[in-house]
Amino acid sequence: MLINDILKKVESFGLHCRVVKLNTSPFQFICIVNKIWLHIIDFKTYKTQVLPSDFLSSFMELCQQQEMECMTVFEDQWYKQQPIILSRIIHTTKQSKRVFARTLELSNLDKTTAENFYNQNHLLGSVAGWKNIALQKQTVYAVATFSKSRLMNYDLPHFRSYELLRFATLNQYSVTGGLSKILTHFIEITGAKHIMTYTDSALGSGKSFEILGFKYIETVPPQAFIISSNYIRIPSNRNNDTGNSLLKVYNAGSKKYVLDLR
DSSP: OHHHHHHHHHHTTTOOEEEEEOTTOSSEEEEETTTEEEEEEOHHHHHHOOOOTTHHHHHHHHHHHTTOEEEEEEHHHHHHSHHHHHHHHHHHTTOSEEEEGGGSEEEEOOHHHHHHHHHHHOTTOOOOOSEEEEEEESEEEEEEEEOOOEEEOSSSSOEEEEEEEEEEEOTTEEEETHHHHHHHHHHHHHOOOEEEEEEEGGGOOOHHHHHTTOEEEEEEOOOEEEEOTTOOEEEOOTTTSOOTTOEEEEOOOEEEEEEEOO
16 A cells, blocks of 8 residues: 555654644645655545646645645655655655765766766656756765756846756755755856746745745646556646546646846
């Protein structure tokens, strides 16, 4: 059973956990050390519910309003990307191994190395980008990927904007000051004055970006995904939205943040 499997894994790290049912969701929760809430989205329950497309996004907003530290765990991601999910849980409970960015060296990563790092350490996997900047010391501990700049003509004077496409740390590690150091370096070498990024609402509030100077701009609506019988997840569209072995689920959407240095 999914909930028991997750419970055992989390407890193996010496964390006190309990299964909880709340009236705000049809799904079960695992409460860790009485302050971290894992919202367990099992597909057996999902199939029995008629949920609005914005159910998860609305629920995560409610958690933020009530100052509940909550993380959504989907069944497919648990069984396909368990090390990454566990790493995020451990990081949230502040049990991860800590490395300080000031002790690490900045370097550019080639495409293949960056792809492999993201596939092993980021829920969304690899991404095509322009610059892959790493923090390492024999071992790669953190990687950020940026896009090329794009001309923005919705404001005067026109300006160029970059996008932070991915940021990930090595599983089970927390790099203190990591993203800040990479951002500072990227701004120095490119002269960037405007950087945007998107955060997954299912995994938290995105407040860490606000600490770095980013400002919340808007919420992006939930996206539908088709989950196959072997837990392959693909975006929903007219061509794949059928079949008895497929389940359509909605994520919690995302939030857009911008660092504007103009």
